[in-house]
Amino acid sequence: MINALSNEALEQALTTLNSKVDSDKHWQLKEGKLYRLFKFDDFSSAFSWMTKMAIWAEKQDHHPEWFNVYNRVEVYLTTHDAGGISERDFKLAEVMNKG
Numbered sequence: 605m606i607n608a609l610s611n612e613a614l615e616q617a618l619t620t621l622n623s624k625v626d627s628d629k630h631w632q633l634k635e636g637k638l639y640r641l642f643k644f645d646d647f648s649s650a651f652s653w654m655t656k657m658a659i660w661a662e663k664q665d666h667h668p669e670w671f672n673v674y675n676r677v678e679v680y681l682t683t684h685d686a687g688g689i690s691e692r693d694f695k696l697a698e699v700m701n702k703g
């Protein structure tokens with residue numbers, strides 16, 4: 605079992621995550637989930653990134669909710685088991701930022 609982060613811990617973790625990257629790479633809270641838009645050069649680049657992330661996600665048993673159209677991937681992270689956003693979502697967000 606894993607706990608959802610408190611609002612305070614969530615804001616703190618979000619600030620730390622975003623402090624490492626430029627503002628076009630920032631995550632935000634949307635619909636109660638950790639959200640970021642990723643943009644790639646083309647579909648091939650987007651999909652190869654998704655494939656790499658999918659393999660990592662499967663190994664961790666923690667999976668993204670995502671929507672791909674051509675070179676754009678919208679990612680929403682949440683932890684159903686915790687009923688909110690947990691450390692696992694922030695770990696996955698870090699991995700996704702690195703690509």
Ligand SMILES: C[C@H](O)[C@H](O)[C@H]1CNC2=NC(N)=NC(=O)C2=N1
Pocket residue numbers: 665666667668669681682683684685686
């Ligand atoms: C049974 C299995 O461990 C769970 O359903 C896992 C699978 N992947 C998951 N992915 C995400 N994002 N959140 C979860 O709570 C979750 N739970």
